[in-house]
Amino acid sequence: MDEKQFLAEYNKHHYDSPLVTVDAVLFTYHEECLKVLLVERANHPDRGKWGLPGGFVDLEHDKTLEETVRRKLKEKTGIEPPYLEQLQSIGNAERDKRGWSVTVAYTALMAYQACASHISTVADAQWLALDKVGQMDLAFDHQAIINLARERMRQKALYSIIPAYALPEIFTLPELQHLHEVLIGKALQKKSFRRRIEQAELLIDTGKKRSEGGRPAVLYRMKQSSGAYTFVRNLED
Amino acid sequence: MDEKQFLAEYNKHHYDSPLVTVDAVLFTYHEECLKVLLVERANHPDRGKWGLPGGFVDLEHDKTLEETVRRKLKEKTGIEPPYLEQLQSIGNAERDKRGWSVTVAYTALMAYQACASHISTVADAQWLALDKVGQMDLAFDHQAIINLARERMRQKALYSIIPAYALPEIFTLPELQHLHEVLIGKALQKKSFRRRIEQAELLIDTGKKRSEGGRPAVLYRMKQSSGAYTFVRNLED
DNA sequence: CCAATAGTGTCTATCAGACATTATCTA
DNA sequence: TAGATAATGTCTGATAGACACTATTGG
Incomplete structure (x- = not known):
């Protein structure tokens, strides 16, 4: 046949x-x-x-x-x-x-x-x-x-900024950091968090700011390619 | 109903x-x-x-x-x-x-x-x-x-020793390194490769050696838990 | 001895953690 | 000015890359 x-x-x-x-x-x-x-x-x-x-x-x-x-x-x-x-x-x-x-x-x-x-x-x-x-x-x-x-997303929070897709298109760094903290389940050093994102040039400064009772935070937008980026060095587990 | x-x-x-x-x-x-x-x-x-x-x-x-x-x-x-x-x-x-x-x-x-x-x-x-x-x-x-x-296994070669499961139970470090090199598609520094595996204590020295035309290589066995181990810092892509 | 392979010493560069300090807003 | 939140300066420690060096085998 x-x-x-x-x-x-x-x-x-x-x-x-x-x-x-x-x-x-x-x-x-x-x-x-x-x-x-x-x-x-x-x-x-x-x-x-x-x-x-x-x-x-x-x-x-x-x-x-x-x-x-x-x-x-x-x-x-x-x-x-x-x-x-x-x-x-x-x-x-x-x-x-x-x-x-x-x-x-x-x-x-x-x-x-x-x-x-x-x-x-x-x-x-x-x-x-x-x-x-x-x-x-x-x-x-x-x-x-x-x-x-949730466990998978926790891992991703350690080596990428994929969680940013759970935020509005325009967001602040403290917001993103707090989301990562919730996922990872512990506080992160803001200096470390900012530094790695800055160095990898993952975000675009929109030029705008948002005030929240203190110094206004810069509003960012994700670059197109940033979802695919992975850091070579992970945050501490 | x-x-x-x-x-x-x-x-x-x-x-x-x-x-x-x-x-x-x-x-x-x-x-x-x-x-x-x-x-x-x-x-x-x-x-x-x-x-x-x-x-x-x-x-x-x-x-x-x-x-x-x-x-x-x-x-x-x-x-x-x-x-x-x-x-x-x-x-x-x-x-x-x-x-x-x-x-x-x-x-x-x-x-x-x-x-x-x-x-x-x-x-x-x-x-x-x-x-x-x-x-x-x-x-x-x-x-x-x-x-x-293959792409997934390539990634794993960068942050784990999971590829070791493709080897016999007893193997040498140069063997494991070469397997990783084949997967990653580029040569690795043997010092770096050995160091991270040593520091993480992933292998057990069997006390035996295998000669291959030069200095004999130590034969190792994987620890039970080593498959689950992930390095915080990846090898270069 | 030499060739071949295994393994080490050691310097540098990178980057995350820690934490003090400065900046910029509102009340 | 005080309090709050955002952002930076800077030191330390861990660890991968580079590469020269030493070690141990067989012929």
Whole structure:
């Protein structure tokens, strides 16, 4: 039998395959807190519980897994996040009551303001402070996935400024530093933090400043390429 | 409807789901070369082409995705690799002629000797030098997956000694250094390389030596925990 | 002895940590 | 002026790069 004939006769429904979903851990930074976007499940299983935005691949319309995630996130936030990276896939027989299931999990970052208005129109989606999420009983294994995402983002805070994607386009250095401190879980030396970012020329001075009860802080914007930059030397763990 | 009833009536065959496979990029180091294990495909599609070891999840017997990979690798090599880590999932409508397909790709490392005898009994599996693999026309998108795995391993060579899992249990420092040099693609300072490994106490001196036409090299063994160790400062890229 | 390979000594450059000091705003 | 927050000056310590040097084998 040649390949053409094989494909003509191939019917995937003859083979048992796992369920395939995508899930996104979308972080943001607001009011000095890390927050994650959660969605109240409208359907079984785990109906009524909160969980990560995500869902099944639409074989008709999605060309890639990433398109599926982007579509799902846009439904909930109104926009596509400026940072989206695959985190890990989790697949086993236990994680979904419907049967053997694989989820491809993504980590995403966006500014709180960028979608605040849209989210307020979607009753079932909400930003929740990460500290509180830890106490909740989430759907499926979403708690574990959030922990994975957080740990990965903590690592990135040590050797990149990727967390900046969780801030508005224009931000101050003290803001970025505090976000890194929250992720890493300890205070950083401001001199060290500024120095490495200055030397690598990762930010653009907008010329504007923002006052916050003391000396005004310079407002910066990320360079296009700065997300890809990694420092050769990490901050202390 | 409650959840129990929902699950009783749930039939996943009513929903279209992508095909799910796993693939492993298994590297080793032999004769001063990086090699990758490839398998000649016995079935359509791409029958006769070489590709990565892997295949479909067995919903009956595999409890997790990682079990699937371990099973597949054991079939080809006779053993389970000492290093196995998820690389990335690739899912889109184009990569498999049978339709929308997701593969969960893993990177694995093992010693060449550990499975040389078994592989010689499996006619369709073979170690191929990575340089030559680049010229081949592999099945599916396996060429791209190999490139991803190689790039990831290159990064790890800059901040860890994970590549050591591609060596026999007992090895010399010059061997490990050369492996890192092949991965990184440039010569390293032996002083720097030795110093950081010594200071981090990652290896155990076996007390034995191996002669290679000059001064004999000390034979080392990895500590249990050394795979998890990351240097705070990377080697130069 | 020489050639070959393994391993060391030591200087320099870079950069993060620590922390004191200065700058610039508001009340 | 005082208090708050932002930004800088400057010293120290850790560690990678460079490269010359010594050590240990076989022929």
